[in-house]
Amino acid sequence: MSREEVDRALARLGAERDAVEAALLDLQDHPGRRLLEGAALTGRTRERWSVAGQGLSVLWSLFDRYSEALASARAVRSRRNRPGSAELAELGELLGGASVTVSGGQLPDGGARLGAPARLVERISLADLLERMNAWYATVLEVVAAADAVWSALPARIDLLLAELHRVQMLALSVGVRPGGHPLADDLAELAGDLAAQRTEVVADPLALWRPARVPAQRAEDGPAAAAMTAGTVSGVVDTARFDRAGRALDDVRVELEGLLRLRDESHERLQQVADLLQRADATLAEARRARGEVLAKIAATEVPAVPGPASALRERIGQAVELQHGGQWYRLGPLLDALEDAAAKELARARSSLTEVAQPLAVRAELRGRLEAYKAMAARLRITEDPEVVERFEKARWLLWSAPCDLRAAAEAVARFQQAVRPVPALPAGPGIAAGPGVTDGGNGQDHQAPAVQDTRPAGEFEGGGDSDG
Incomplete structure (x- = not known):
């Protein structure tokens, strides 16, 4: 050298x-x-x-x-x-x-x-x-x-999660969730044991949770070989999969417990709503029974379905729900209250359906009465209220609809005949050698009626007779 x-x-x-x-x-x-x-x-x-x-x-x-x-x-x-x-x-x-x-x-x-x-x-x-x-x-x-990377990443986080777990356990006790009595409490106890085991493993064997990065070894072409010592870094990641699973499991349990807390705060109002639904269902059933009696008295030849009775079994379940509420057993009250709300809504729908079915004949009679009055007004506008056939058909239909018991089939046919007598038809066109007469109409039965030449001075829509026996 x-x-x-x-x-x-x-x-x-x-x-x-x-x-x-x-x-x-x-x-x-x-x-x-x-x-x-x-x-x-x-x-x-x-x-x-x-x-x-x-x-x-x-x-x-x-x-x-x-x-x-x-x-x-x-x-x-x-x-x-x-x-x-x-x-x-x-x-x-x-x-x-x-x-x-x-x-x-x-x-x-x-x-x-x-x-x-x-x-x-x-x-x-x-x-x-x-x-x-x-x-x-x-x-x-x-x-x-x-x-050092594992010890810096996990023990403190495990301690924080254990503290949160303790808080959630206190929350569980406040809503009656205790070990051996509810799966959530058992899940919390299992989580506590798992986190304690994780902490012991992290402290005693941190390298079991270290995942080194697999990168090719680098060689310095220039510069001193000691650069490897001065720039020596270790690349890899801490395996937190087990800790993350425990955190997610604790979050799931906390969400369920918070749902029980909301149930505790809302249970009285929800039970009151169930009782209101049943009260409305009872009132609807009472109306259906009244309507059934009216149909039997006023409508002839009609099969009227029976009206079901009140849901007594549902009221017994409401009593069970009240007992669970007083006992603070919210985790058992939740499913029961959901079922009660669904059953009460179905009971109200059943009562309404029964009322609609029972009162159907009365609705048909009311519809026929309305149609009769509408065509009566049409006859008055056409100024054919004095036509004998129109008067006869009106009185027949009116007598059938306002009599008791009412024959709905006959009444419907009578209203249809009165409708045919009143409904106007365009005048026939004049043919060769035939002069069309003024005011010619078809009454609906193939006969021609000449419109009256003298103006009717009675009030429009007024017919004689037609007493009402139904009221």
Whole structure:
């Protein structure tokens, strides 16, 4: 090596030594290392730390060998301002040759290099020594940083979730949900045990929850090999899947309990609404029974369906709901109250359907009466109220509709005949040799009626007779 090459090599090795020392000091003070030193480890973490735990002392030992070799090289260089060939040869051996003596087998995996048999001591170059320190540093840093990442991510979150779980358990007790009596309480107890087991595992075996990222190893083409130590970072993620499942399960339980709380606050009003629906159903059924009696008395030859009785079984279930409400058994009241609301709505619909079915004949009679009055007004507008046939058909239909009992079929036929007598038909067009007479209409039965030449002075729509026996 030339003098300039020696000086550049010494400067580079000095910078690498400072970088290595800073990295070792940071690793010495790493919070993850301190926690690993004092924790009772199990599982994968204990296995990995049994190797990596001795790495820091090995690193300091190798660093001392590195510093001693660099100091020896600097001493040789300082003998002369312009070293001779002997000094340059010695410096070349110290800086590039196998000039450093270290303990044999000091590798992270405990094996020999390149399949060579293990030796008590071995001589390696400064570059090999730095590479060996990098390997130990990566091994220690991976365990320390991974454990610290897991401990930083999970224990505090588990503690917060346990506190929330305790609050939810108190909420469950306030609505009568107790272990052994309701599945929600059993779910909460199972969650509490799972979270406690998770916390124990996180503290004792954090690496069981670490998922390292699988990335290709990077090699620095330029620059000192110690860059791996100064920029050493561990990539990976903390496996929180089990914790996340517990959080979602707790959220589901909390939502159900909040529903029970709303039920507790709304139960009185909802029970009152059910009672109101049943009261309206009873009133509708009473109206249906009254209508049925009226139909039987006023409509002839009609089969009237029977009116069902009140829903006594539904009222018994309302009594059970009130008992559950007073006992604070909200988780049992909820399904019962939902069923009661549905049954009460169906009961009201059944009562309304019964009323509609029973009162159908009365509705038909009312519709026929309305049609009769409408065609009576039409006859008055057409000024045919004095026509004997029109009067006869009107009186017949009126007598049938206002008599009791009323024959609906005969009344419907009578109204249809009166309609035929009143409904106007356009005049026939005049044919060859036939003069169309003024005011000729068809009464609906094939006979022609001559419009009266004398104006009727009676009020429009007035017919004689037609007494009402129905009222």
